[in-house]
Amino acid sequence: MTRPSKPMPLHSIPAPGLPDEDAAELHQIAGCEMIDLLLPDMNGLLRGKRITRDALEKVYANGVCLPMSLIATDITGNTVEETGLGYAIGDEDRICRPIPGTLRPIAWQERPMAQLLLNMEDANGGAFEANPREVLKRVVQGFTDRGLTPVVAVELEFYLLDAELTVDGRPQTSINPATGVRNATTQVYYMQDLNDYQQFTDAVADACRAQQIPADTAVAEYAPGQFEINLKHRSDAVLACDDAIFLKRAIKAIAEDQGMIASFMAKPFVDQAGSGMHIHVSVLDQDGNNIFACTPDAPSDTLRHAVAGLQKASASCMLMFAPHANSYRRFVLNAFVPLNDCWGFNNRTVAMRIPHSDPANIRVEHRIAGADANPYLVTAAVLAGILQGLKDKGDPGPAIVGNAYEQTEQRTLFWRDTINDFMASSFVTEAFGAQFKHIFGQQKLKEMRSFYTEVTTLEYDWYLRQV
Secondary structure (H helix, E strand, O other), X not given: OOOOOOOOOHHHOOOOOOOHHHHHHHHHOOOOOEEEEEEEOOOOOEEEEEEEHHHHHHHHHHXXXXXXXXXXXXOOOOOOHHHOXXXXXXXXXXXXXXXXXXXXXXXXXXXXXXXXXXXXXXXXOOEOOOOHHHHHHHHHHHHHHOOOEEEEEEEEEEEEEEOOOOOOOOOOXXXXXXXXXXXXXXXXXXXXXXXXXXXXXXXXXXXXXXHOOOEEEEEEOOOOOEEEEEEOOEOOHHHHHHHHHHHHHHHHHHHHHOOEEEEOOOOOOOOOOOOEEEEEEEEEOOOOOEOOOOEOOEOOHHHHHHHHHHHHHHHHHHHHHOOOHHHHHHXXXXXXXXXXXXXXXXXXOOOEEEOOOOHHHOOEXXXXXXXXXXXXXXXXXXXXXXXXXXXXXXXXXXXXXXXXXXXXXXXXXXXXXXXXXXXXXXXXXXXXXXXHHHHHHHHHHHHHHHHOOOOOHHHHHHHOOOO
């Protein structure tokens, strides 16, 4: 009698429908049984489906259906009918296809799993142009058309908070794993904090290695339990933002696994520093030379033009940098947050900082956006401003030396104003497309209206008995 053959282990089964890179990656994930299909929405939240391993080839061949409205659901997960993507079109599905090269292991799950980014198509089978990743791709194409390549790195700040909220639902700083005492003091760049949270940072480093996320630096930031993890620069701006999306997911999951909340909220505490997203950009010509190369004593024309473009685009794009009600809490005096559009060399009080470096590696560090923003949209806005500046050849004014808060006029930002500026902007239409402008603008308008229907605790404190 013939003995039945032993089943092949899942990780050794060929994957004929997968691109070679993804098939090789899947082969390395021993025993992988489930795959998360991820579609980043306009708020940067990850939506999608979880499928079994044996359904993956079908997804590569035919895509997977997801409601078109998912791309612009509000921060609470509800459809924004004003976008025209809900009942108006019968809440239609759209085909979403895997993005080759984005299959990665999920390092923090108990059972072997993988994750994979999706791209949504429009009704004609082309890329849906309002998808944030596609918005960024179109801006990058503008550089390519001019024979230029933007080089981008993303820095993300975040808080590690106690998983248990206070009795009134407020966040609490985390309890130091080494001392058992709740964090209450600020020790910026303090190495002991990194030592105390080494279990967390080691787990994040392991996840980054497994997922090929090029993270290279972790620092303790300017508030109790606040940290920053920096990503290496990439000559592909879209991949740089993929890295940021994957890193945020890893940080949040690992923190939860260790009994904490990782929050990228722009301003979780009134009396502590906010969390920013800083975008570093240099631009290479066709020969690989940095067109910004210069010294502080003699800024290059291209660098000055780029900064001028960022200044000009700032008001139109502020909603992409500060998309939520809480985003505006971060813009306060003397908190290393820019309060206008000034620039300078080696100066953390300006909006467009030119970090200290050798001339060949000069870059712009754009410091306006909060960590709560969508990396694709923030980077698209930054690159669009730079590209427009290179075209217009404008003048950014003199570089600020010293404290910019004392030398420049400080602006006060309001969510309603930035929504109006965004929706009225011809620059937004030209740079990102009318469809994106309509959908993102309506999403934010709906969120703002919903936010202001709530009666806050402060209103009860101020008005309940007094008026």
